[in-house]
Amino acid sequence: MNGLNRRRVLRGMLNGGAVTVGLPLLNCFLNGNGTALADGSAMPQRFGSWIWGLGMNASVFVPKKTGKDFEFPEEIEALAPLRDKINIMTNATAFRDNSPLLCHFSGWVVSRTGIAPSNRTLGSETYDVKIANQISRTRRFKSLTVNAAADARVSYSYEDPNTPSPAEYSPLLFYSRLFGPDFPDPNAKDFKPSPRVMARKSVLSGVMEEMDSLNKKVGTEDRARLDQYFSGLRHLEQQFDQQLTKPEPIAACHPAASPKDSDMKLGNESPLVVARHKMMTDLLAMAVACDQTRVVNMAYCATFSNTTKPGYDKPHHTTTHEEPVDDKLGYQPVVSWFTRRSMEGFAYFVQAFANIKEGDGTVLDNMFIVADTDHGLARMHALDGMPFITAGRAGGKVKNGYHIDMKGTTLARAGLTALRVMGVDTPRFGDRSNTTSDPISEILV
């Protein structure tokens, strides 16, 4: 780009004084592809990731028939009412080639980066971040990452291999971040730009000027960390701008009251996780309805889930390894109990976006959600026979109601499909055996 890079443009804009809310559509802002930002006429597209821990039991999860008109087996019964809103994919593989099998790690990392990790570090950012850079940079939040595990460390979204997106784990704190005093309510009756925010913005530009001298002190790798910092400051500045501009009214944006302190209980017991997941999902859905972000990431639990079943002595993860297979049923009943709770959670998540009206349809019609997990059969740490589920029509780009047998092909096809559907121009995704240029065409319109 002839010496014009993102940093330089941003700096130029700063020095030029006024920065407006809508960023100019310069290629250098848009991750290499200058077609992403909606001009206001098209319906905005959104992306959601959802993860559950510890795979499933194939005999009661995988539908017998493929294509349309399949029956929902008992482990995914909760999804049956959503038949026309989702697709079930089974029998995918996370190829690890000569990398070690890192339990409860390799699987989701292949799903989200296409790269089998050789140690407990990712090989790249997760693809939700690529999507967020494409479709959500202009939003108040580039993405929102949350979990129902009440654990700040549970995040499956990574800005780069060493930078997890910090996860919201408390509904109370999350509410205040979304809808606290800084919330630019699009439906507020009167709007007055706050002189305090203006002053704040001016101080911030001085802080951004400090980057240059600091950059000189560090090596190349650390400079990338500083660049990331700068880009974060730039996004913060944009948030201030949004607070200074009267937002367009949005009919569906009606934040509920804050959750109460008394609703907040830490702990891993399944009923607490269920309740927390509902609260976090409702907040995410409203954040999307209010167009505060276009990318959301939810972790129902950690992949090595420590959720407990009241009255049962072992948490979910330990149960997958230690519970006997019931001879009659042919699977581990308590493990299946946990998976069923997860599927109920996903059904709630999908329905939450289907409940929000938008134009003639719902937000889910303009959204694509991928739910994935860390293993096929968790008891054996299997990386084959892996399932994932998609939801939403992505503005008409995706058909629903299918069960697709992935026939052992790479799990990375989920990521490639999501990237393409969300408008990230990607010829291929993944590396080594997970390299794919083959999206799941059966569900594409």
Add this chain to the structure above:
Amino acid sequence: MDLFRKRLISGVTGGRKATSLLRAGLFAAAIALPACAFLALPSITAAAKDAAVKGADAPIVGAPKRLRLLTTQQYINTIQYFFGPDIKIDVKFSPLARTDGLLVSGSSIAGVSDAQIEIYQKVANIVSTQVLAPERRETLIPCKPKNDKAADNACAAKFLGDVSGYLYRAPLSKDRLANLVSDAGKAADQLKDFYAGLQLTLEGVLMSPNVLFVAETEEADPKRPGQMRLDGYSLASRLSLFLWNAAPDATLRQAAAKGQLDNEKTRAKIVDMMLASPRLEAGVRSFFDDMFGFDDFETLAKDAMAYPYFLGEAAGDAREQTLRTVVDQLLTKNRDYRDLYTTRETFISPALAIIYGVPTTPGWRAIEFPPESHRTGILTQVSFLALHSHPGRSSATLRGKALRELLLCQKVPPPPANVDFSIVNNPNSDYKTARDRLTAHRANPVCAGCHKITDPMGLALENFDGAGQYRTEEKGTPIDPTGSLDGKDFANVDGLTVALRDNTSLPTCLVRRAFSYSTGGSLPLTAEPALVELNKSFAAEGYRLRGLLKAIALNPAFSAVAEPAPKKAAPEKSASVQPTKVVAANP
């Protein structure tokens, strides 16, 4: 077996040979199965040994200069030391990746996401609002504006000069300070409030990359031509983060400005002053909290049906109990580090008294357990016992693994991914005790390899349940607490704690972790000679923590700057990076 293991494990050996290797402090490789060996990482390379032998002529090699992100606790301490402990800060920055045994080492590689920037802004607002609150102005603002509804550059410059020198950990350039004063003035005029101007400017300062990142800078070392060392301010920051877990104070920065940190004698004086400061306690607590993996307490939960006596406060109190014991034994009483693992002196709270089965009294109190209590050393405290157990059951394997990894710096490989648990899965089996269950499990030779290095010491802790309460039987069957550690057999936990106390890896592990912690990141293999030296002096001084901290702070390797390490070869990297979260797949 990959290349790395081939290089490190000299051979697969029986128990006796492994013990002698361990004693030699060079290698640890133990068991009869090549699929599973625990490693003492990293090992001394031939080149490093050469350097150690050559002594004074050899180049001093320390850590590379780093770009460290302030940790949550460093941020909080820094603010509270300057503005007062009553400034309330309830914040959690992004989790760091535990790297080579320490969370703090993750701060040298962590990046900053957009969401993290937002967190910085929120907490900056909360802090600056409190600092400029009417009730604090008297004490925290060194001057009064002529008119508190307008700009007052002279007064703003005084406040911002002091504050920025401290928060930037070095004097600010005149231009930048002038900018800040002008920002404060503009905001004050706009908002018709002098203090609001200062508040917004302080909020901005707290967002500065120069404040939140510690960017170390180097200079040529005049005493060692061709070598680099940290410059004065960087060294002051490294010392202060090491010993106080906070930014350097004015005295330390003045010493840096006068070059006093570069001179051995004057540096020793400064370090003595730091070791005498009450802030040392925060530094020592933070180090042990990190080394012991106590961040896991934040999500520790016990099954209320299995352990009704493990109350809500018990987890937090257990963490506090061990940290109090550490401070009392190692700082207040200046005892031998190894005695931390055999002492019966400690402190308990009401929630802990219930678990320990002693009378409750309000608040914390000092206590000495009787010899027959089997509560000897921090291994037998609720913290270690409960943290390394399942929610509803104890785990000899998790405890043994934690003992090796956290306290002896050895690495226990994760279980093979494809283990079939069908032996323990047998629904008709009736294992009364953990020992029965694990014995059945070890019948599988694939499992036996790894479990041999964790279970024999873990089983000696079986007299304590998953919440840390003492018991003599499990499901009506008497518990057999015999065990062994690296060739030493014992009848019960009292023997285990003595064997651990006398294990040569115990003090060397502390030295390794402390030196790594002091530099804020993983150590290059070339730093081994410094560790050899520190091990010697630690032993010579009777394993006193204060002595070790001082020896590290004064060691030339602490302030020397190593060339940035070349990219590690893949096999080495895969073996030396530890999981962010230990995944436990063991019974």
